[in-house]
Amino acid sequence: MLEIRGLSAAIEDKPILQGVDLTVPQGEVHAIMGPNGSGKSTLAYVLSGREDYVVTGGTATFDGHDLLAMAPEERAATGVFLAFQYPVELPGVGNANFLRTALNAQRRSRGESELDAVQFLKMARTETKRLEMPDDMLRRNVNVGFSGGEKKRNEVLQMAILRPRLAILDETDSGLDIDALRIVADGVNALRGPDFSALVITHYQRLLEHIVPDRVHVLAGGRIVRSGGPELAHELEAKGYAGMVAEAV
C-alpha cells in the first residue's frame, strides 16, 4: 500500500507539491489527472527519488517502508517503478544488457539468484512478443533511435520484466497512436492482480478507457482537490479542468 501524507516538494526553491494526501491500497490502480503544471510529474519523480526535487514536508511510505529515506535503486528493489514521460536515451548501452543488469541488481538486493543470459533472453523474448515489439529492440541501444511510441513500449517492456509492485506511469499515453495505446494498456493490465498497484498519471481520459482505474484523483495547485470513481474522469472530460478546479476551490 502506498500512503502519502502532507507531501510537499520544491525545485530550486519553487514549491510544486503543497500537501498531497493519497492512499493507494494494494492491488488497486489509481489515476491522477490534472492540468499542466499541477505537479503530476513532480509527484512521480519525488516518489521515485529524483534528486533535483527537495522534499519540504510530509511522508510517503510503501508497505511501511519510508520511500523518502531510500536511494532510487533501493526504491526500485522494493518494487517501485517509474515509467518515464520522456524515456532517456542511453547510447552505447544495449537494451538487453541494461534490462538484465537492472533485473539482476534488483534480484541481488532481494537475496534472489541472478538470471544468466540465456534464461534472461528467453524471458525477454516472451515479453517483447506480447508487446508486439520487434526482436531487434533488445539488441539496439536503450531508446536510441526509437520513435516516441517505441520508447513508451520499451518502458512497458521494462515494467513487464522487472515486475514492480507499484508502477507509476507518467503520461505513458502521450505521443501514442491508438494501436500503441492499446498495446501499452494491455501490457499494464496483464500485470494487474492482488500484488500490483499503479498510479496512472495522465492528462486525458482516453487512457483510462483502456486501463480502468479503481479511483481517480484530481491534482491541482500541488494538492489533490477531488477524488472519486472512474466516472470522475468522464466528468473532467465534459467540464474541463478549469470548471473542476474552480468548483473544488
Next chain:
Amino acid sequence: MTAPLQSGVDGFLARYEAIRASLPGDPRQRDAAADAFRRSGLPGAAAGRRVEAWKYTSLRPLADSSFVQPVTPVAGASALLDRLPDIEAPRIVFVDGEFNPELSALPEAIGFERFASRAEFGILARPDSEPLVALNTMLTQDGALLTVPKGVDAGLVVLVNAATDRAACHPRHVVRLAAGSRMTLLELSLGEGSYLHNPVFEVLVAEDAVLTHVRLQNESPTAFHLSTLYAEVDARGTYDSFALNLGARLARTEAHVRFTGPSGIAHLNGAQLLRDSQHADFTTVVKHDAPSCSSRQTVKNVLADRAQGVFQGRIEVARGAQKTDGYQMNQALLLSPDAEIDTKPELEIFADDVKCSHGATVGELDSDQLFYLRSRGIPDAEARSMLIHAFLAEGLNAVTNETLRGVLDRAVEGWWERRAA
C-alpha cells in the same frame, strides 16, 4: 654493463657521443639529428624552445629523468610477456628497444628485417622539426622493417615493445604495404618500472592496400611513452588506426598522415583512460594532398583524479584536394573536478569543394541517464560504470575485428579493476 647517465638533453647527447661509433646506419643522418636535437631541446624543459605543437604537453619530467644503458634483459622480459593477450598470430617482440628472436614467432607471409642489420631511416620522418624524432634518429639501434608483398593478405601480426626499469628505447619501425595488400597490426606497448619508449613509425600504404593498426599503450604508470608515426596513403588505400592509451605517466601519440593519391581513407581514432596525475596527448596532422580522400577521427577521453588529456588535431587541405571529407571529434568525460582536457582543432583549407567538420564535447556523467539507470534498481556505482563503459564503447566500436576488440575490452576491464582496487 650498466652506466648511469646524465639527465635531460645533455644526458641523451652524451649517450650518443659514447656509442656513436658502434651505431648502425649513415652517421651523417645521426649527426644531423643530434644537431637538431641540440637546437630544439626537449619542449617544456628549461632550455627547450616554446613551440605551438607542444602547447599543452611539457617534456620537463622526461628532462629531469635519467636512464641507464639498455641491457639485454634476461630476467623480467619473459614475465612481462605473460601479460600479453593470448592470440594465435605471428609475433615480433622488442625488449628494451632490441629485437628478441627467442620471444618472437616471425610471420611467414611478409618480409621482416631488423633495423639493426638494414639501418634504413626511411623517407618520411622529420628529425629537423620534431625533437623526439631527432632523439630517436640519433639513438635508435633496432626496429622492425615489415614489408607486405603485392596482393598478399598478411592477416594479423603482433608487434610488441616491452621495456624494463630505467631503459631508454628508441625503436625505429617501418611498415610497407605493396599495392592491393592487407595487414592487421596489433601494436602492444608495455613494461615494468620507469623507462622511456620513444618509437618512430613510418607507414607506407600503396594503392588499394589496407593497413588496420590497433595500438594498445599499456605502459607502466611511471613510464614515458612518446610515439611518433608518419604515414602516406596512396590511391584508394586505407590506413585505419585505433589507439587505446591507458598507461604511462606522460604519453604522446603523434601521427602525421598524408594522402598522396585520390580516394584514400584514414582513420585516426582513439580512446584515453587516465587517472591519478597521468598526462596523455593525442596529436594528429592529416594532409589532404590528393582529391576525394576521407579522414575520420573520434577520440574519447575518460579522465579521473588529476589526469590531463590533450587533443590536437590538424587537417590541411591542399588547393587541388577537392571532394575532401574530413571529420574530427574529441569527447571528454571528466570524472573529477581536478581532471582537465585541452582541445585544439585546426583546419587549414585551400580547396573550395570540401566537407570538413570538427567538434568537441566536455562533460560529466549525465544526471538524467544516471537517474534512469538507478530508477531501474542499478546501484549508483554500477550505473556510473555502465555509463562510462557506454561512452567508451562508442569509440571502441570503431575496432571491428572481434579478436582485437576483445583485447581492448579486456585492457579496459583491467584498468577499471586496478582503479577499483
